Amino acid sequence: MKKYLSLLSAFLLVHFARAQQKNEYQISLNGFAGSEKEIPFWMQSNQNGTVRNLDHASIIGQWRYRQNQDSTSSWNLLAGATLLGFTESERNKIEINSAYLSLQYRGLLLTLGSRQTTVEYGGLSSSNGNIIWSGNARPVPGIWLETSHYLPVPFTRNKLQFTARFGNGILTDDRWVEDAQLHHKSLFFKWAINPTNELI
Numbered sequence: 001m002k003k004y005l006s007l008l009s010a011f012l013l014v015h016f017a018r019a020q021q022k023n024e025y026q027i028s029l030n031g032f033a034g035s036e037k038e039i040p041f042w043m044q045s046n047q048n049g050t051v052r053n054l055d056h057a058s059i060i061g062q063w064r065y066r067q068n069q070d071s072t073s074s075w076n077l078l079a080g081a082t083l084l085g086f087t088e089s090e091r092n093k094i095e096i097n098s099a100y101l102s103l104q105y106r107g108l109l110l111t112l113g114s115r116q117t118t119v120e121y122g123g124l125s126s127s128n129g130n131i132i133w134s135g136n137a138r139p140v141p142g143i144w145l146e147t148s149h150y151l152p153v154p155f156t157r158n159k160l161q162f163t164a165r166f167g168n169g170i171l172t173d174d175r176w177v178e179d180a181q182l183h184h185k186s187l188f189f190k191w192a193i194n195p196t197n198e199l200i
Contacts, residue, residue, distance in 0.1 A: 027061075031060070047136070098116055109147065113142075
């Protein structure tokens with residue numbers, strides 16, 4: 001029977017408040033190690049490429065920042081990064097999994113860099129609402145303009161809402177096609193049938 005040991009799992013969430021502005025910082029550090037050549041499937045799947053199936057050991061460090069203005073402001077600033085250190089085939093490697101800077105204005109969000117996608121529908125969807133993005137691959141760097149949440153369609157009394165995304169990414173890993181790019185656009189509507197049921 002394979003024996004695996006979680007080396008380190010630490011989570012630190014600190015809030016700083018000043019006047020009417022609230023800044024949020026989040027730092028996390030996790031580690032995995034195994035006595036066999038591969039880490040089990042249930043520990044590596046849907047981890048946004050942070051845990052590899054051929055890793056003997058892995059340490060993941062994450063940092064996130066969010067600037068929340070007071071209720072009268074329409075602007076928010078978000079930033080984050082994820083660094084990996086792991087051993088693979090008897091060699092050590094450090095990799096940037098994600099690094100991004102986002103500017104939010106009301107319901108619009110502009111992101112530059114690579115950012116992990118938010119898990120939708122409680123994680124019950126096999127595609128997470130998008131067949132392009134996979135929870136088993138690291139985020140694609142690029143520039144993305146999207147809605148931060150569902151926005152109401154005018155003159156529908158909030159019965160009909162929409163969310164959209166548009167952007168271009170660069171596929172950076174080794175592949176047959178050089179300088180491959182990823183273009184993505186999507187538009188979803190949500191209809192509130194009644195207070196407890198919605199159709200997307």
